[in-house]
Amino acid sequence: MTVRVRKNHASREGGVAAAILHAIQNSPREISLHFILGSKRILLALTKGLQDCEDRNWLGVDDGSLLKVIIAALRGRGTRCTMREAGEEDRVHMWQANELAKLGLDDGVPTALNTEVPGAYRLDGIKLSSGSQSIFYKAIKAERHKPDRMKTTIMLDITRHAARDLSGKTPTDADIWRSIRNPDISRTTRDFLWRCLHQAYKIGSHWTNIPNFEHWGICRHCQVEETMEHILIECDAPGRETLWSLAQRLWEMKGFQWPEMDMGRVLACGLVDVQNNAGKSDKGANRLFRILISETAHLIWKLRCTRVIERGSDPNRYFSEPEIHNKWLYCINTRLKTDALLTDTRKYDKRALKIRTVQDTWNGVLKDPENLPEIWVRQSGFLVGIPPLQ
Known part of the structure; x- marks a missing residue:
C-alpha cells in the first residue's frame, strides 16, 4: 500500500x-x-x-x-x-x-484517527x-504542557484558509508562526501580529465579567462588541477605511489587483505569493504586500488606541482626514527610507539588504520615477507617489 x-x-x-x-x-x-x-x-x-x-x-x-x-x-x-x-x-x-x-x-471532511495507545503497548519514561x-x-x-488555547487554534485556522486563497497553498501551523517573523515585517509589527493570533489584546469580551468595566468591551463609535476584526476591518470610526484605501492605492500603482481585506488576510500577509505575467513568484511585489498590509493594520490599531484610551472616544477629538492620511504616508515613507539605509554594506555587512531587493519592492510606486536615477536607493529625497494632504 x-x-x-x-x-x-x-x-x-x-x-x-x-x-x-x-x-x-x-x-x-x-x-x-x-x-x-x-x-x-x-x-x-x-x-x-x-x-x-x-x-x-x-x-x-x-x-x-x-x-x-x-x-x-x-x-x-x-x-x-x-x-x-x-x-x-x-x-x-x-x-x-x-x-x-x-x-x-x-x-473538507476530517478523518478521525484513534490516537490512544493500548496499555499493553504503552512504553513511558526515558531510558x-x-x-x-x-x-x-x-x-x-x-x-x-497545556493544551493549545482554543482562541489561538481558531485564529490559526482562519489564517490558514486566507493563506490558501492568497497563495494556493495550505500552510501548517509552523508555517504561519514563521511567516509573522518574516524579516520584511518590522519588529513591533511582528509582535502585534503574534498577539492578534493569540487574541491576547484586552478588548471586547475580556471586559464582560469585570464589574463596572463592561462598557470597555463595546466600540463606543459603532455600539457593538469590539474585536480585533471589528477594529481592523469593520469599524466606521474615522481612520480605518482611509488607511486601507491608501494601501490599496499604492498596491494598484504596482500593477496588481487589491484583494478584499479580512482578518485572515491580514494575519496571512507573510504567506502571500503574487505571480507576475510570466507566472512566476514576484518577490518584490510579495515583499511590498507584506509591508503594506502589516504596517497599515498596525497603524489602524495604534490610532484606535489613541482615540479610545488617550482621547476617550470623544468625537470632537477624532483624527482629521489629513492627519490620518499623513500619518500613513509618514509610516510608509519611513519604511521606504529605512529599506534604503539598510542596503549599506559598510555598516551592516552581511546583514545588509540587497539593492535589487529594495528596488524591486518599491519600483512602480515612487514619486516622479522618471527623474530618479537607475540606482535610486543611493540618493536622497525619494518618496512614494502619494502626496500629503494639507
Whole structure:
C-alpha cells in the first residue's frame, strides 16, 4: 500500500504519519502491509532509529506522538509489515496517492484517527543511559504542557484558509508562526501580529465579567462588541477605511489587483505569493504586500488606541482626514527610507539588504520615477507617489 498525503498537519510530514496510521487502522488485521514512503525521516524513525526513539520516549522527535501510536498499532496486529523508501519506479503510484490526498483535503471532511495507545503497548519514561540534559528538560516541559488555547487554534485556522486563497497553498501551523517573523515585517509589527493570533489584546469580551468595566468591551463609535476584526476591518470610526484605501492605492500603482481585506488576510500577509505575467513568484511585489498590509493594520490599531484610551472616544477629538492620511504616508515613507539605509554594506555587512531587493519592492510606486536615477536607493529625497494632504 502506498501512502502519501498533503503535509498540512502540525509538521510538514505529519500528514504522512497520519496517513500511515489511517491505513493501519482501516486495513483487515489478517493481511500484511507494505508501505512505500516518500519521507526518509519517518522511515528511519520507524525502522533503524526506532530503538533510540523509544529510549527517549519520542521526545524531540518530530510527530513523535503520532509515530508512537503507529508502532503500538503495528505491534497489535501481529501480521507482517514492511517499509521502504520510494524510488524512481514508484513515481506513478506516488502521484496517484498525492492526487487522492488532494481530494481528501478539498472535501473538507476530517478523518478521525484513534490516537490512544493500548496499555499493553504503552512504553513511558526515558531510558537513563539514553538521556541528556536537553532530553530531560523537554520531558519536564512536556509534563507542564497545556493544551493549545482554543482562541489561538481558531485564529490559526482562519489564517490558514486566507493563506490558501492568497497563495494556493495550505500552510501548517509552523508555517504561519514563521511567516509573522518574516524579516520584511518590522519588529513591533511582528509582535502585534503574534498577539492578534493569540487574541491576547484586552478588548471586547475580556471586559464582560469585570464589574463596572463592561462598557470597555463595546466600540463606543459603532455600539457593538469590539474585536480585533471589528477594529481592523469593520469599524466606521474615522481612520480605518482611509488607511486601507491608501494601501490599496499604492498596491494598484504596482500593477496588481487589491484583494478584499479580512482578518485572515491580514494575519496571512507573510504567506502571500503574487505571480507576475510570466507566472512566476514576484518577490518584490510579495515583499511590498507584506509591508503594506502589516504596517497599515498596525497603524489602524495604534490610532484606535489613541482615540479610545488617550482621547476617550470623544468625537470632537477624532483624527482629521489629513492627519490620518499623513500619518500613513509618514509610516510608509519611513519604511521606504529605512529599506534604503539598510542596503549599506559598510555598516551592516552581511546583514545588509540587497539593492535589487529594495528596488524591486518599491519600483512602480515612487514619486516622479522618471527623474530618479537607475540606482535610486543611493540618493536622497525619494518618496512614494502619494502626496500629503494639507
